[in-house]
Amino acid sequence: MIVTTTDHPSAVMLDTAARLASELGARLVQRRRRTLGQLAEQEGRRELLVVTSTQLRYYGGPEEAPFYFHPSMAYVRVKRLRKGEADPLITLSGCRPGDKVLDCTAGLAGDSIVFSYAAGPEGSVTALESEPVLHAIVREGLGNYETELDDVTAALRRIRPLLADHAEYLKTLPDNSFDIVYFDPMFRDPVHESSSISPLRGLANPDPLNAGTVQEAMRVARRTVIIKETNNSPEFDRLGFVRCPVKKTSAVGYGVIHVD
Template sequence: MREIKTIVTTAGRPDDVSMALAAFACNELGAFFEPRKKRSIRKISEEHQAHVIVAGKNRFEYYALGTNEPFFFHPNSAAFRLKRVARGEEEPFLEAAQLEIGDSLLDCTLGLAADAMLAAYTVGGKGRVVGLEANPNVAFIVKQGVQTYDTTELPLTACMRHIEVVQDEATRYLKKLPDKSFDVVYMDPMFEEIIDEATNFEALRIAGEHASLTDEWVCEAKRVAKKRVVLKAHFRSEWFAKYQFQRYERLTAKFHYGVMNTSN
């Protein structure tokens, strides 16, 4: 199958800033630049049969070939989840991960980095959070987002600056790591079943990689995790039983967390 190329263009009325951002994206992604020339993104994508990265004044957007809606970075649910944590309220992901100040977490499926932000907030400046994203375009968008998003109105999301975004596939990256090199390894594969309420993830679902949990992935995660492996999956998933995760059931939620302790 022919690999679909990626091209970079600007917003409808480019200025010096967006042109500079477009040049930066071309360099980072090894993509070529296509002048906008008043064309729609859909037309540019169809003419070149390519994915399109748009360099705007305030953000980058990614249009996968054949889609109308862009994927772009936003703190999404992390902002209000962090506020709840700051108030001392329960947070299911953090309950499962049991992170402590100074811990390290490897997020194998970064997505929009919401869980990684909670992890970074919890482990603090002395801790470490690394997030993996297999799709180069999605990794680029999220990496730029966590590094440059204006957090002045969302002070709790400043922790996003501590997230290290790595473009790589989870199992391949895990194989490169020494035993027990992260305290916690977290896996949140794309759900086997669509969750109707999760419409804000639709652009990511279309643009991102769709990885399924495998024996090799779980085995490598167990080897790398010093304390525990955490899995997030649909409540009907067979993965919890198949891989012997201790499930944290949530009666009103359509996804659950599972934990596998590796410290023994």
């Protein structure tokens, strides 16, 4: 992968590009007014990470649409919570202010943002992502993205993003050390993927959740282990979750295990 900037980069952008190239073991290349196509051809690499003044943009190839951090639906969901409306993930997980939440599949951190707002300043959300490029894009986004609402921006900043495989990380945790442990693996059936998740498919870890990992999550969780899947997915039964459809018309549902 190449890490570069837009044209006329600031010193901060150059520092960010150098830091990310070193972190990701990628080649740092000066832009010098070249198009992405020219860069990819001259450097012999298709994948590009471009540092702009406001965000990181990842291109799977110079002609592909960029992937970047944005709160998208999470922002809409948090605005509903602010108005006192319910969010199915918060209701079914039983998340309340002060809770410690472990999000085992961070992705774009949309669900982490909703948990972080619901758990509030006294709570905490740790967001695990196994894929280094995705983790870096989302970590920088959570640290820098400004929403129009200070309390929502604060919820983004409180999330602790970690580069880790959840199966390994859970084994290191003491019993009952989080209130809620959450899984949202890539759907077995991608047809029902949301428009915000499908762009990350090329970068994401597609592995199914392991039954042994669910057992570890039950040891680590004080109250709830919860998973998101397609409504009719056999994963709920295979992994021992009680299926909780959101609504009859929704393609997505949750599965819950209460451990208290």
